[in-house]
Amino acid sequence: MRNIFPVRWNTFRLIAIKKKFKLMKKIMIVFVGSLFLLACNKRDCKDGFLGDNCDMQQTPASITINSADLNDWPETKDDGSGWDDTSGPDVYFRLLQNGTEIYASDIKTDITVGSVISFTDGMPFNVLNVDDQFTIEFYDDDSALGIGFQDLMGSFSINLYSSDNGFPEEIILSGGADFDFKLHVDYNF
Numbered sequence: 723m724r725n726i727f728p729v730r731w732n733t734f735r736l737i738a739i740k741k742k743f744k745l746m747k748k749i750m751i752v753f754v755g756s757l758f759l760l761a762c763n764k765r766d767c768k769d770g771f772l773g774d775n776c777d778m779q780q781t782p783a784s785i786t787i788n789s790a791d792l793n794d795w796p797e798t799k800d801d802g803s804g805w806d807d808t809s810g811p812d813v814y815f816r817l818l819q820n821g822t823e824i825y826a827s828d829i830k831t832d833i834t835v836g837s838v839i840s841f842t843d844g845m846p847f848n849v850l851n852v853d854d855q856f857t858i859e860f861y862d863d864d865s866a867l868g869i870g871f872q873d874l875m876g877s878f879s880i881n882l883y884s885s886d887n888g889f890p891e892e893i894i895l896s897g898g899a900d901f902d903f904k905l906h907v908d909y910n911f
């Protein structure tokens with residue numbers, strides 16, 4: 723009698739191998755397809771933005787302060803007297819980070835209201851840890867009168883960075899009612 727089992731056995735093996743190939747083909751298609759979809763979903767957000775819709779701000783590693791403008795300031799002291807007896811104030815400002823001075827400007831002598839005072843000495847400089855507490859202090863320099871004589875014109879908190887501000891090129895001092903002051907900045911990521 724003829725033995726048909728080897729033939730059947732070979733047929734089964736052939737079918738099993740074919741099924742295995744089909745399965746591997748399917749797995750490969752799914753794998754390659756997934757890679758393709760992943761590549762399509764990865765968006766190139768512009769600098770400083772993250773997230774699926776590129777609408778989340780990335781906290782900058784540092785902010786570069788390029789220059790500062792003082793456009794307006796109180797004309798007199800609180801008591802109505804002038805900053806100096808016979809001339810305008812001799813203004814400079816300090817930037818403090820968590821209470822420690824990180825920058826002091828040069829002194830602009832005898833400034834007069836109506837002029838734009840631009841500060842560029844010692845700039846640009848970089849500020850790290852941009853979420854820290856920052857304070858701007860304005861002084862009328864009276865050092866000619868002796869050590870320790872400085873008229874504080876105003877002291878204000880300023881946010882160098884906030885997570886929803888859209889990275890403005892100018893950081894404007896708000897809260898200093900009589901002061902019109904802005905910093906010109908760049909963001910570094």
Ligand SMILES: [Ca+2]
Nearest residue numbers: 805806862864
């Ligand atoms: Ca003075």
Ligand SMILES: [Ca+2]
Nearest residue numbers: 806809810811
């Ligand atoms: Ca003066």
